[in-house]
Amino acid sequence: xxxxxxxxxxxxxxxxxxxxxxxxxxxxxxxxxxxxxxxxxxxxxxxxxxxxxxxxxxxxxxxxxxxxxxxxxxxxxxxxxxxxxxxxxxxxxxxxxxxxxxxxxxxxxxxxxxxxxxxxxxxxxxxxxxxxxxxxxxxxxxxxxxxxxxxxxxxxxxxxxxxxxxxxxxxxxxxxxxxxxxxxxxxxxxxxxxxxxxxxxxxxxxxxxxxxxxxxxxxxxxxxxxxxxxxxxxxxxxxxxxxxxxxxxxxxxxxxxxxxxxxxxxxxxxxxxxxxxxxxxxxxxxxxxxxxxxxxxxxxxxxxxxxxxxxxxxxxxxxxxxxxxxxxxxxxxxxxxxxxxxxxxxxxxxxxxxxxxxxxxxxxxxxxxxxxxxxxxxxxxxxxxxxxxxxxxxxxxxxxxxxxxxxxxxxxxxxxxxxxxxxxxxxxxxxxxxxxxxxxxxxxxxxxxxxxxxxxxxxxxxxxxxxxxxxxxxxxxxxxxxxxxxxxxx
Numbered sequence: 001x002x003x004x005x006x007x008x009x010x011x012x013x014x015x016x017x018x019x020x021x022x023x024x025x026x027x028x029x030x031x032x033x034x035x036x037x038x039x040x041x042x043x044x045x046x047x048x049x050x051x052x053x054x055x056x057x058x059x060x061x062x063x064x065x066x067x068x069x070x071x072x073x074x075x076x077x078x079x080x081x082x083x084x085x086x087x088x089x090x091x092x093x094x095x096x097x098x099x100x101x102x103x104x105x106x107x108x109x110x111x112x113x114x115x116x117x118x119x120x121x122x123x124x125x126x127x128x129x130x131x132x133x134x135x136x137x138x139x140x141x142x143x144x145x146x147x148x149x150x151x152x153x154x155x156x157x158x159x160x161x162x163x164x165x166x167x168x169x170x171x172x173x174x175x176x177x178x179x180x181x182x183x184x185x186x187x188x189x190x191x192x193x194x195x196x197x198x199x200x201x202x203x204x205x206x207x208x209x210x211x212x213x214x215x216x217x218x219x220x221x222x223x224x225x226x227x228x229x230x231x232x233x234x235x236x237x238x239x240x241x242x243x244x245x246x247x248x249x250x251x252x253x254x255x256x257x258x259x260x261x262x263x264x265x266x267x268x269x270x271x272x273x274x275x276x277x278x279x280x281x282x283x284x285x286x287x288x289x290x291x292x293x294x295x296x297x298x299x300x301x302x303x304x305x306x307x308x309x310x311x312x313x314x315x316x317x318x319x320x321x322x323x324x325x326x327x328x329x330x331x332x333x334x335x336x337x338x339x340x341x342x343x344x345x346x347x348x349x350x351x352x353x354x355x356x357x358x359x360x361x362x363x364x365x366x367x368x369x370x371x372x373x374x375x376x377x378x379x380x381x382x383x384x385x386x387x388x389x390x391x392x393x394x395x396x397x398x399x400x401x402x403x404x405x406x407x408x409x410x411x412x413x414x415x416x417x418x419x420x421x422x423x424x425x426x427x428x429x430x431x432x433x434x435x436x437x438x439x440x441x442x443x444x445x446x447x448x449x450x451x452x453x454x455x456x457x458x459x460x461x462x463x464x465x466x467x468x469x470x471x472x473x474x475x476x477x478x479x480x481x482x483x484x485x486x487x488x489x490x
Contacts (some may be wrong), residue, residue, distance in 0.1 A: 002045040003030055013045040017120075037452070039357070051171035054087060057119075058216045059274045062266065063314045064106060067092035067215045068222060071133065071162075088133055093125075103143050117272045129213060130205030134160035134179070150207050154180030161201040168441050173437050179205070220264070220318035224248045231270050231311025237306075238315065239299070243292045245317040249306060250288040253378060255278035259284025259325035263295050268314035277302060282342040282378040284325040307334070322446065345377045354378055360400075366441060367450075368402060368486060397439070397457075399487030401469050406484035409468070416474040425485055430460040437469075451477040457489070 001024070004013040010030040022037050034040055054070055055483075061068040071088035093106060100106040107123045114121045124135025126144040135141055138160035143150050154159065156179050159168040171194065176182060182190065182202050183343040193198055201208035224245040232238065244263055253259060261284055265277040279298040285291060295317070299306070349357045358374040365371050411423040419435040424479050437456035444450075451472040458466045472478030 001033075001042050003042050004045045005045075012042075017426075029475070038346045055216070056274060057089060059269065059276070060272055061089060061091055061110075062217070062225075062274075063225075063268050063316075064100070064110060065093050065096045066217075066219050066318075068217075069213060071129075088137060090129065090133075090213065092215075105141070107141075113272070128205055128207045129211050130201060133162060134205060141372065146207070146439055150183060153205060154183065154300075155179065158182065158198070161198065161205060163198060165199060170194060171198065207434035220320045220321070221258075221322050222249050222252055222260070223316060224318075225314060225316035227314045228312070231313045232315075233311045235306060235307045235308075236297070238312065239296050241315050242295060242299075242317055243288070244259060245315070246291050246295070247288045248316060250286050250291065253286035253319070253322065256322075256323045257324065259286045260291055260319040260321070261323050262319070262321035263291060263318050264318045265295055265299065266314075266316040266318065267441075269309045269311045270313050271309055273309065275307075278320075279346075280321075280354050280378060281346050284323040285358060286325065290346075294346050294350050299345055301351050317478050342378075346377050349378060351371055365444070367444060368398065368441070368455075396489070399489050402467075402487040403485070406469070406486045409485050411468070411470075411483035417454070417470075420458060420468065420483065423458075423483060425466075429466070430456055430462075430466075431462050434459050441469075455486070 001016060001019050002014040003010045005011075012024060012026050012028045012030065012033055014026060015024050019037070019040075024033050024037065030042065033042075033185065051084075058068050058070055071090050093103065097103045097106050100109055103125050107125060111123055113123055122136045122139075122141040123138065124132040124137075124141045124144075126132040126135060126149060127146045128149060129150045131144055131153060134156050135144065138156045139152075144151075158176060158179055158181075160164075160173050160179060161182075163171075171177070176190075179191045182198060184415070189198055200209060205209045213251065224266055226241055226245060232241070249260070260281060261278045262278065264279075267275040267277070269275070277295065277299050279294045281290070281294060317446065345357050355376060357377040359377040360372040361375045362372050363370060407425065409425040411420040411424045415419050419432070419434050419437065422452075423430055423432070435456050435458050438454035439456075439457060441453045443452065453469040453471055455467060455469040458468050460466070466485050467489065468483060468485050470483055471483045472481040473479055
């Protein structure tokens with residue numbers, strides 16, 4: 001059993017079947033529990049670990065349907081106690097059951113796999129979420145056909161409608177202990193005394209009112225999977241299966257006129273562990289070779305963490321994000337430079353992470369360190385500014401990369417406002433052979449922070465080129481202007 005501290009007291013948070021048969025329930029104080037049953041084996045609850053496990057369990061259930069989520073029971077004896085008694089795994093298997101031989105076969109397969117992982121489960125299948133929950137949490141499970149909800153749920157307690165403990169107790173005190181009592185009773189007095197929640201939950205269970213279901217993960221617009229009678233272990237086999245699934249997805253993307261932007265490879269191990277490998281593309285693509293290359297490069301980058309265990313018995317590839325892609329005309333002028341650059345960004349991003357591949361975006365500022373910013377190479381970021389176009393055949397006027405902060409130097413000039421003749425930077429003296437400039441850049445008047453800068457492109461006697469500036473106008477802003485190196489030309 002697990003305990004948690006609540007209101008300065010240790011109380012039972014979760015109990016197993018044996019403890020429940022002895023009359024112990026969640027919310028009971030630990031001292032009272034030990035007084036009833038001496039020698040209890042109790043351990044502190046770990047809600048974070050529980051949440052992580054439930055998330056992994058929900059991911060595991062996606063082998064049966066992409067629509068899987070978690071529901072929380074409300075049958076705790078204390079409404080204020082923050083640890084619910086039961087969690088419900090919710091699967092929407094509409095349109096999926098025939099892939100496993102029917103609803104009963106799917107339930108049997110799921111129960112068998114969970115039992116091998118040491119998880120006790122009761123499965124209820126019905127046409128409504130409320131009825132399925134009632135069968136699983138308060139009944140013996142089973143499968144209900146549409147229209148059988150009223151008869152099957154009539155003998156279950158009203159708490160099976162997912163009512164809070166206070167409402168269920170209040171209904172029980174007036175003799176409404178079973179769901180059948182609510183079905184046959186008048187609705188107006190019931191709503192006036194207990195509110196509309198019991199009736200709404202009843203209608204949801206009977207299929208008379210709709211109920212929204214939010215899966216844990218958004219449903220991928222395109223998905224293909226393959227299960228194996230014998231698990232596969234080798235990474236080469238995983239790559240081959242992934243390519244086969246990607247080929248199937250490429251045909252569906254082609255038919256829909258769309259391209260993939262994000263891909264996910266899901267790997268189910270026989271012991272229940274699930275691994276996800278995600279990769280993204282800069283431009284929509286439906287070429288199987290491109291999608292496989294990016295996804296497998298990402299898989300190779302995670303090779304150290306690749307643990308097949310006893311093998312994978314199910315593999316799926318999903319296109320989690322897609323975008324419209326019109327047909328492209330075949331060009332005879334040579335390779336498309338923009339497309340080649342996008343493929344390069346995707347390949348490098350798959351290796352080291354997409355967030356680490358950056359590009360410079362021009363900004364609306366004439367101050368060099370504010371004239372651009374680094375943004376993810378694959379992203380389209382608003383708020384940019386058209387970059388100045390370089391003249392063909394001309395060297396760049398500014399270095400591509402600047403120092404984080406301009407570095408001070410000791411410079412000697414023929415006149416105070418002239419170019420440098422010699423300068424000392426990082427303990428090395430450089431003799432200037434030629435200079436170009438100045439390029440005068442005034443500070444932004446609304447900031448009122450920096451004096452005027454005169455920038456020079458400087459080449460020393462050994463051919464190294466520097467981008468230097470003199471800070472402050474001589475005799476106007478500074479009596480002795482200082483010199484700085486702001487960047488280097490390649």
